[in-house]
Amino acid sequence: MKNLPPALQAHLDDGTTTLSWCWRISRSDGVALGFTDHDRTLSFDGTAFEPESGFAASEIRAGSDLAVDAQDATGVLSSNRITETDILDGRWDNAAVELWRVNWADTGQRVLLRRGAVGQIRRGRMAFVAEVRSLAHVLGQTVGRTFQAGCDAALGDARCGINLDNPIYKGAGMVTDLLRDRAFLASGLSGFDAGRFTSGTLNWSSGANAGRIAEVLAHGLDGSIAALTLLEAPVRAIAEGDSFVARAGCDKRIATCSARFANVANFRGFPNIPGQDAVLRYASQDGGHDGSVL
Helix, strand or coil: CCCCCHHHHHHHHHCCCCEEEEEEEECCCCCEEEEECCCCCEEECCEEEECCCCEEECCCECCCCCCCCEEEEEEECCCCCCCHHHHHHCCCCCCEEEEEEEECCCCCCEEEEEEEEEEEEEECCCEEEEEEEEHHHHHHCCCCCCCCCCCCCCCCCCCCCCCCCCCCCEEEEEEEEEEECCEEEEECCCCCCCCCCCCCEEEECCCCCCCCEEEEEEEEEECCEEEEEECCCCCCCCCCCCEEEEECCCCCCHHHHHHCCCCHHHCCCCCCCCCHHHHHCCCCCCCCCCCCCC
């Protein structure tokens, strides 16, 4: 049960109320946006909650168990605060959401009713619908390490120890020819073996996608020209002349860790656990069931 501030409780007991809803959304890029269903801007806690923002919410669905409660927030794509490009860029993904009940005549009288995060976003021609999940969705996330053969460290993090700014793991290139919306030929990477940037990252430094990071699905080499395929097509189209910085990738196998990075001492997997074949095969007299990897 919510404990209301005495001033807000007195306002509710008066019978004639001046209440409104306010939503604050804090995106992963540090931008905090405020929206309200009131007809003028309300301000508190350093955030201006603007009206006519193209943002409205449905009823709240809540249960008494640990199931993830949800609420739908509907917005207009033509809004100055909510753009289709931002949605496609992923800037709204998992953004923190706060739902406030506020006395618009005195914003000091308010109560925080709900916290959550933006989940699935469905887009239409002129509007979008974003699912706002309760904090219970955090309970469904994996916490801690996973017992698996592959490494569970991210290449270049503190547990891995590889410096991806080392020139042998980083290269600057430029798009010379487009193959598809997410595949292109590039110059400047002739000094790297094919596959060096597979599963790596590509940071656009110029063009329409400047400042954005993409994952590399495949890296091939034809003479001095590199062929790169991204995991997903960028939000904005790639153009010839766009420059980027590519960083090496890792397939999480101990063989790759040893041959490419000489970093077995920091390998964060369990390469000697039996595979599925060892678990599922039947016992036989001549079988060597010594726990070795098949």
